[in-house]
Amino acid sequence: MPDGIAANDLEVLQLSVSEQARMWRKSGWLRRYWSGCKPVVLIMCLLATAPAVYADAGDEFMLFPQVGITHRMGLSPGSALDSNTVDTALSLFYTADYGQLRLLAEAAANEESLEVERLQFGWLIRPETTLWLGRFHSPLGYWQNQYHHGDYLQTSISRPGIAAFDHKGGPLPTHLIGLLLEGQQALGEAGLRYSVAIGSGTELNAEGLAPDPLFRPFKSQHGFAGAVRVSYHPNAYGPNEVGLFAGRNRIPAADLGFDAVEQRVSGAFFNWQSGGTRFIGAVFRVRNTLNHKAASVTALFSNGYLQVERQWAGEWALYGRLEGSSGAHDDPYLNYFSRFVEKKSLMGLRYDFSLHQALKLELANIHPGASGDRYQMLSLQWSMVYQ
Amino acid sequence: MRPLQQILASLCLLFVLCSSVYSATSEWRRLVLVATAEANMPPLTQAEIRKAYLGVAIRKGGYDIIPVRNVTDPLLYEVFLQKIIFMSARKYEHQLTNRVLKWGGRRPARYSSLLLLAKDLKQHPGTITYMWARTLEAVPGTKVVQELWAGPVN
Numbered sequence: 001m002p003d004g005i006a007a008n009d010l011e012v013l014q015l016s017v018s019e020q021a022r023m024w025r026k027s028g029w030l031r032r033y034w035s036g037c038k039p040v041v042l043i044m045c046l047l048a049t050a051p052a053v054y055a056d057a058g059d060e061f062m063l064f065p066q067v068g069i070t071h072r073m074g075l076s077p078g079s080a081l082d083s084n085t086v087d088t089a090l091s092l093f094y095t096a097d098y099g100q101l102r103l104l105a106e107a108a109a110n111e112e113s114l115e116v117e118r119l120q121f122g123w124l125i126r127p128e129t130t131l132w133l134g135r136f137h138s139p140l141g142y143w144q145n146q147y148h149h150g151d152y153l154q155t156s157i158s159r160p161g162i163a164a165f166d167h168k169g170g171p172l173p174t175h176l177i178g179l180l181l182e183g184q185q186a187l188g189e190a191g192l193r194y195s196v197a198i199g200s201g202t203e204l205n206a207e208g209l210a211p212d213p214l215f216r217p218f219k220s221q222h223g224f225a226g227a228v229r230v231s232y233h234p235n236a237y238g239p240n241e242v243g244l245f246a247g248r249n250r251i252p253a254a255d256l257g258f259d260a261v262e263q264r265v266s267g268a269f270f271n272w273q274s275g276g277t278r279f280i281g282a283v284f285r286v287r288n289t290l291n292h293k294a295a296s297v298t299a300l301f302s303n304g305y306l307q308v309e310r311q312w313a314g315e316w317a318l319y320g321r322l323e324g325s326s327g328a329h330d331d332p333y334l335n336y337f338s339r340f341v342e343k344k345s346l347m348g349l350r351y352d353f354s355l356h357q358a359l360k361l362e363l364a365n366i367h368p369g370a371s372g373d374r375y376q377m378l379s380l381q382w383s384m385v386y387q
Numbered sequence: 388m389r390p391l392q393q394i395l396a397s398l399c400l401l402f403v404l405c406s407s408v409y410s411a412t413s414e415w416r417r418l419v420l421v422a423t424a425e426a427n428m429p430p431l432t433q434a435e436i437r438k439a440y441l442g443v444a445i446r447k448g449g450y451d452i453i454p455v456r457n458v459t460d461p462l463l464y465e466v467f468l469q470k471i472i473f474m475s476a477r478k479y480e481h482q483l484t485n486r487v488l489k490w491g492g493r494r495p496a497r498y499s500s501l502l503l504l505a506k507d508l509k510q511h512p513g514t515i516t517y518m519w520a521r522t523l524e525a526v527p528g529t530k531v532v533q534e535l536w537a538g539p540v541n
Contacts (some may be wrong), residue, residue: 058493059488059493060492060493060494062488062492093488095487095491095492095493097491097492102491102492104491106488116530120491122491127444127446128443128444132511145489147491148488150488153481153484153485163435236437237437239482301503314477315477317454352477355476355477355480356480385484
């Protein structure tokens with residue numbers, strides 16, 4: 001151990017940002033103080049970053065604030081969900097280039113947590129090929145590759161249940177710490193994009209998946225995550241794409257009385273835009289094996305979603321999405337995900353009332369699965385990007 | 388004069404009036420791609436210009452192409468996006484932001500001052516931008532790489 005650093009100091013250094021935030025929240029006065037300060041902090045962030053945004057520097061800084069109001073109807077009397085909720089969130093994004101080296105960082109804050117979601121150091125091997133080291137989003141599927149923590153860029157308010165972030169009740173590890181290789185191979189006007197990721201993933205506890213803390217990768221000693229994604233773009237730099245993905249995760253679950261979950265994920269996705277109409281779809285096949293010391297249990301479930309969007313007048317978009325699962329009831333792994341949405345149908349309207357701000361209204365019919373609490377949800381959200 | 392002739396004469400008069408009003412409000416302009424006069428920048432294809440402005444690294448004639456946005460005139464920016472990038476401003480901003488969020492890198496810098504734009508062009512020889520041909524005189528030290536588009540604008 002280096003001189004001058006006590007074991008206690010080292011332990012403090014190793015705490016993740018979320019753990020520190022949790023400690024703050026435990027002290028009541030600080031929590032109340034933080035709640036009162038939030039708008040001030042938000043405004044100060046906006047002001048403090050203004051010079052950086054407009055300066056001609058080799059970096060980019062963006063803020064994604066959002067406020068949402070949700071009303072739930074049809075909840076059962078004993079439901080753990082609130083009828084009315086107000087959610088505020090702020091995502092901060094920063095990227096900078098230093099010659100062939102690239103830094104990319106994303107943090108997300110809400111009433112409950114402050115997390116460093118991505119912290120990647122990249123080496124630009126070629127202009128279209130980058131090797132990343134750090135914490136990144138798993139390349140499984142379409143949604144988590146296309147949309148990150150600020151909701152502004154996605155047309156809808158909600159994400160598909162299968163694409164929910166791991167620390168927000170999603171059943172698949174979405175945050176990995178390790179290596180990620182991303183690149184594109186030109187095929188005439190078309191292009192083939194690929195991503196290969198390997199690293200430490202998440203741990204399973206009674207509340208669902210818990211990603212390894214940023215400063216303690218491989219905290220769960222036997223955890224492992226690997227993923228591959230390949231997509232074909234008929235126009236190399238256009239939005240249309242079709243692709244395949246596959247991944248394997250070993251998720252330690254010592255707290256739950258068994259060794260680990262061996263998870264295999266595979267599937268396909270597409271995004272197709274033509275005129276003012278857009279289709280997004282993905283199918284997932286997830287095979288989970290719960291390894292107990294004495295025996296193991298294997299189950300398989302499938303999930304898919306299809307979203308259709310129609311834009312008009314450049315400012316308005318009407319959208320709808322259907323999500324469904326098969327075999328989810330028979331998979332004991334999903335018992336640990338009370339918030340996982342097995343079935344969902346929704347319709348929404350988005351209005352981009354300025355170049356960087358949007359209002360969204362969404363009505364959803366939700367069947368969460370494990371909790372069996374079928375309900376309807378009406379949400380209104382304001383979101384923007386400050387750049 | 389017969390009624391039919393009266394109608395035809397009225398239509399002709401209306402056409403002449405409309406044409407004169409249209410010509411009074413629309414103007415023929417040339418949109419050009421420019422670089423510093425010191426650089427020997429070869430012409431770029433429209434696809435290369437589009438890729439560069441969508442954040443894709445392009446190397447041509449020994450230069451790493453650095454696109455910058457000239458936002459000194461909203462009409463100029465709109466015509467450039469419509470005729471060269473084939474996108475609305477909102478869609479273009481979304482696409483650039485999405486790309487940066489996914490893979491990092493920079494969006495093309497925006498300049499609302501011709502002086503600062505000229506300074507950047509001179510400092511970085513691979514830098515390209517677009518402007519109306521008639522404003523070129525106001526930006527010393529630059530030259531036309533190629534004409535991008537010409538037509539009437541309102």
